[in-house]
Amino acid sequence: QGQLVESGGGLVQPGGSLRLSCAASGSIFSITHMDWYRQAPGKVREWVAAITSGDSTNYADSVKGRFTISRDNAKNTVYLRMNSLKPEDTAVYYCKFTTVLRDYWGQGTQVTVSS
Numbered sequence: 001q002g003q004l005v006e007s008g009g010g011l012v013q014p015g016g017s018l019r020l021s022c023a024a025s026g027s028i029f030s031i032t033h034m035d036w037y038r039q040a041p042g043k044v045r046e047w048v049a050a051i052t053s054g055d056s057t058n059y060a061d062s063v064k065g066r067f068t069i070s071r072d073n074a075k076n077t078v079y080l081r082m083n084s085l086k087p088e089d090t091a092v093y094y095c096k097f098t099t100v101l102r103d104y105w106g107q108g109t110q111v112t113v114s115s
Contacts, residue, residue, distance in 0.1 A: 003024070003025045004022050004107070005024075006020065009110045020095075022036075024104070029099065031099055035048075035095070036048040046060065055070075069081075082111070092108040
């Protein structure tokens, strides 16, 4: 059974930076693309960024220009570099791997942006 393990969340000051990682702890095959989502309390889960196996990327307008998604195919790992963080970026961040058969979700990691 494959699992996604997230790390890198924490407390950061406004304007600061953080880098999230999400790695498969077991074998997950035929990954077509990887995504990051986030969800704040009382709000709908929001799509943040995506990257394909060919390294094509897409971003939500709310994070475009500030966040960068990347991947290491050899390690089955996806990253989210977050710069110029704002209080409204505060949320639980989830990674997702999409395969032909099913989706895999990370357990979530808390990101809090506060002074």
